[in-house]
Amino acid sequence: MTKLTKKDILGMADLTVDEIHLILETAESFLEISTRDIKKVPTLRGKSIINLFYEASTRTRTSFEIAGKRLSADTINISASTSSVVKGETLIDTARNLEAMNPDIIVLRHSAAGAPHLLAGLVRQSIINAGDGAHEHPSQALLDMMTIREKKGRIAGLKIALVGDIQHSRVARSNIYGLNKMGARVVVAGPATMMPRDIEKMGVEAFTRIEDAIVDADVVMMLRIQLERQKQNLFPSLREYAQRYCLNRTNFKLAKSDAIVMHPGPINRGVEISPDIADDSGFSVILDQVANGVAVRMALLYLLSGGNE
Amino acid sequence: MTKLTKKDILGMADLTVDEIHLILETAESFLEISTRDIKKVPTLRGKSIINLFYEASTRTRTSFEIAGKRLSADTINISASTSSVVKGETLIDTARNLEAMNPDIIVLRHSAAGAPHLLAGLVRQSIINAGDGAHEHPSQALLDMMTIREKKGRIAGLKIALVGDIQHSRVARSNIYGLNKMGARVVVAGPATMMPRDIEKMGVEAFTRIEDAIVDADVVMMLRIQLERQKQNLFPSLREYAQRYCLNRTNFKLAKSDAIVMHPGPINRGVEISPDIADDSGFSVILDQVANGVAVRMALLYLLSGGNE
Amino acid sequence: MTKLTKKDILGMADLTVDEIHLILETAESFLEISTRDIKKVPTLRGKSIINLFYEASTRTRTSFEIAGKRLSADTINISASTSSVVKGETLIDTARNLEAMNPDIIVLRHSAAGAPHLLAGLVRQSIINAGDGAHEHPSQALLDMMTIREKKGRIAGLKIALVGDIQHSRVARSNIYGLNKMGARVVVAGPATMMPRDIEKMGVEAFTRIEDAIVDADVVMMLRIQLERQKQNLFPSLREYAQRYCLNRTNFKLAKSDAIVMHPGPINRGVEISPDIADDSGFSVILDQVANGVAVRMALLYLLSGGNE
Numbered sequence: 050m051t052k053l054t055k056k057d058i059l060g061m062a063d064l065t066v067d068e069i070h071l072i073l074e075t076a077e078s079f080l081e082i083s084t085r086d087i088k089k090v091p092t093l094r095g096k097s098i099i100n101l102f103y104e105a106s107t108r109t110r111t112s113f114e115i116a117g118k119r120l121s122a123d124t125i126n127i128s129a130s131t132s133s134v135v136k137g138e139t140l141i142d143t144a145r146n147l148e149a150m151n152p153d154i155i156v157l158r159h160s161a162a163g164a165p166h167l168l169a170g171l172v173r174q175s176i177i178n179a180g181d182g183a184h185e186h187p188s189q190a191l192l193d194m195m196t197i198r199e200k201k202g203r204i205a206g207l208k209i210a211l212v213g214d215i216q217h218s219r220v221a222r223s224n225i226y227g228l229n230k231m232g233a234r235v236v237v238a239g240p241a242t243m244m245p246r247d248i249e250k251m252g253v254e255a256f257t258r259i260e261d262a263i264v265d266a267d268v269v270m271m272l273r274i275q276l277e278r279q280k281q282n283l284f285p286s287l288r289e290y291a292q293r294y295c296l297n298r299t300n301f302k303l304a305k306s307d308a309i310v311m312h313p314g315p316i317n318r319g320v321e322i323s324p325d326i327a328d329d330s331g332f333s334v335i336l337d338q339v340a341n342g343v344a345v346r347m348a349l350l351y352l353l354s355g356g357n358e
Numbered sequence: 359m360t361k362l363t364k365k366d367i368l369g370m371a372d373l374t375v376d377e378i379h380l381i382l383e384t385a386e387s388f389l390e391i392s393t394r395d396i397k398k399v400p401t402l403r404g405k406s407i408i409n410l411f412y413e414a415s416t417r418t419r420t421s422f423e424i425a426g427k428r429l430s431a432d433t434i435n436i437s438a439s440t441s442s443v444v445k446g447e448t449l450i451d452t453a454r455n456l457e458a459m460n461p462d463i464i465v466l467r468h469s470a471a472g473a474p475h476l477l478a479g480l481v482r483q484s485i486i487n488a489g490d491g492a493h494e495h496p497s498q499a500l501l502d503m504m505t506i507r508e509k510k511g512r513i514a515g516l517k518i519a520l521v522g523d524i525q526h527s528r529v530a531r532s533n534i535y536g537l538n539k540m541g542a543r544v545v546v547a548g549p550a551t552m553m554p555r556d557i558e559k560m561g562v563e564a565f566t567r568i569e570d571a572i573v574d575a576d577v578v579m580m581l582r583i584q585l586e587r588q589k590q591n592l593f594p595s596l597r598e599y600a601q602r603y604c605l606n607r608t609n610f611k612l613a614k615s616d617a618i619v620m621h622p623g624p625i626n627r628g629v630e631i632s633p634d635i636a637d638d639s640g641f642s643v644i645l646d647q648v649a650n651g652v653a654v655r656m657a658l659l660y661l662l663s664g665g666n667e
Numbered sequence: 668m669t670k671l672t673k674k675d676i677l678g679m680a681d682l683t684v685d686e687i688h689l690i691l692e693t694a695e696s697f698l699e700i701s702t703r704d705i706k707k708v709p710t711l712r713g714k715s716i717i718n719l720f721y722e723a724s725t726r727t728r729t730s731f732e733i734a735g736k737r738l739s740a741d742t743i744n745i746s747a748s749t750s751s752v753v754k755g756e757t758l759i760d761t762a763r764n765l766e767a768m769n770p771d772i773i774v775l776r777h778s779a780a781g782a783p784h785l786l787a788g789l790v791r792q793s794i795i796n797a798g799d800g801a802h803e804h805p806s807q808a809l810l811d812m813m814t815i816r817e818k819k820g821r822i823a824g825l826k827i828a829l830v831g832d833i834q835h836s837r838v839a840r841s842n843i844y845g846l847n848k849m850g851a852r853v854v855v856a857g858p859a860t861m862m863p864r865d866i867e868k869m870g871v872e873a874f875t876r877i878e879d880a881i882v883d884a885d886v887v888m889m890l891r892i893q894l895e896r897q898k899q900n901l902f903p904s905l906r907e908y909a910q911r912y913c914l915n916r917t918n919f920k921l922a923k924s925d926a927i928v929m930h931p932g933p934i935n936r937g938v939e940i941s942p943d944i945a946d947d948s949g950f951s952v953i954l955d956q957v958a959n960g961v962a963v964r965m966a967l968l969y970l971l972s973g974g975n976e
Contacts, residue, residue, distance in 0.1 A: 086713070107756075111745060111765070315760060336764070337767070339768060340768065342768075
């Protein structure tokens, strides 16, 4: 496979193994551009990319914007709080209006699961899902897989533990889809109140104790507690959550001796992960994830624009 | 006429017929750029355009930003909510400061009627009025006229009906000025509480029933109910407004059989216009308006920068 | 000295006289670019500059953005209010994440004194302090010095009066450091409640009457009353402040006959400075300061990127 035939990147559920390979290999080839003195190639000159963000985000929006600019595309940011969204326009009308301005790609973050899928069927532009509610966040899963491959040389056969709020995490969902397809053994752990009822049907083993998931893991991926998204009290207090689910020196010893630690960020230090674990470059690859994120997004923008046509 | 001698674009009241023709013809020639694979020409390279928006806007700001970028200008966005406007600086001082940074064009949206005219007399840069209170919105009227010309081949002699909140609509005001100059017959309809007292002096016929305005119209232009701008209750409820003024299959039959439907957006679906009318590409040209908007704004930026000098 | 060996621009306290000279001379050579028809040179093509603003700002952010764009750098704006700062991420984690995306320079404005210094020690990118609490604002002091040199031909030996809220002003602090190094005689005046206790240790003469500072001054620099930053009541009312500290025709007569008037903006008209003084181009150089600001920021971005390497 040398080019992507999909119009949109909506989720890991939709991507084939070949497509994932193509994206990761393209991203790997782009990684070097960001380390050059002149970090810019003319590949997407004259393309218009709209970042349409209905939820606040620093890293994802900045990552897509930098990715676009390093490929010489024009990037236009629209954030819900400063837009005519206050005027009550529907998402569909907003998208149709943007479509009429002839951008090439719309990168959408929205609090509603399925919002990007809805738009993908309505507008002729490519849609990239930059996070839709608690549903999917494919560019995050792709950068996670790129990082695992970079550090471990492969994904197939690895034991990968995801720990935290599985139910509300689009990062977890996208990684479960993607890692399963790539042949990893995925185990999850989290409070029962944060565990989807039918989680085993997604092809993972589920535990309520972090230790049961971490044991012998090659990769430990800690999930963010979405403090700002939870209306209900799913656990008594942050302190109690941290006591049971925080990755620390003690429980991390259960993982393989060469295990790596991942987190999608932003980190709640001392809640999901103890600071000494997060900052230990011996096994924490959290910042490699961020660097790979720019490369993955460059790859997505490039491939959706026609790639090497 | 082959170049614009005006420094600013403040309103349709100020533009001559020749100037309107020049702008529309220039916009028509730019329309094709946005359909290219590489949507960018070097025309305004090294020009700085500031979008100074004191009111929230998706489509107008995005349209100007895309227009600038496709001409290779540098675009800088300033929105009131995230700026030193919170520090209480006057508009004049803000403008003089921006002037000192040597931009080429300042695109201003402001809630106060006359704000762009005030700045135009104070700073040496070109000012484009992107909407000033309930006063004027010339780039909207120009894109409306471009769309009418595209669909009808001419403006002169057409019957054009504007329906809704005539009093608070800068879109209505700019279109009345512009369409009258171009020889159209403009009729308006709306609740008596939303009709300017001396509306006939603007050279239009005014009605309170939508049907009286629509009958035999070539163009039906529905106006947005500015829910967010009305402090007073100018009609009992949205529902009653919709019952009397919503464009639907029944009253639209009164228009000419080849009539087109326009709306400046964002649409309040089911209030100003029924969804099936808005979305029927047989006669709804709402999205053509948006596409033409980018071309009109490219033309304005180009002509104010000296055109083909 | 022909190139800057510093990684960061954190404050005037850190800059040597040679470094200040280099920056001012570089800025003077860049001033002309902003007056060209094509205001753009390819110097920083392929460089990524992040404007990370935790406090609202029009002029400083716009000035840095325009400076970057005129040097052909890619500029990315992040403002705290629309970013994942709402998710409670620490400044350090935000900076480390941005670092991983490989920008070249991070321009930081933050309400906490010392924030840029903290980041400078943690990330490999160059940090420019665009204002840290009541601490320093070096690019402002540099543009002030550039303006004084432009108008007076020199800085050494001039009597320069700073009037207003000395205690809370990062502009005052940076100017005191810088002007002292350059051999000026700096005098300050302000209410006793706004005067640092040990102000004389900074090498300035301090007065509580504006007249005592202004007399025979070559330069009168009025400071902004930071209405939005003061929690306490440091003076009875704005009116009483203005009665005692507003620069007006009467007290300005005490200065040298060829004295110039400066203000970092935004101006509270009639509070710090009477409108007729602020707007008199015979001696007010407030807008020259703004124009020079773009040139100074171009110089900083250029020199931190390696200059003429």
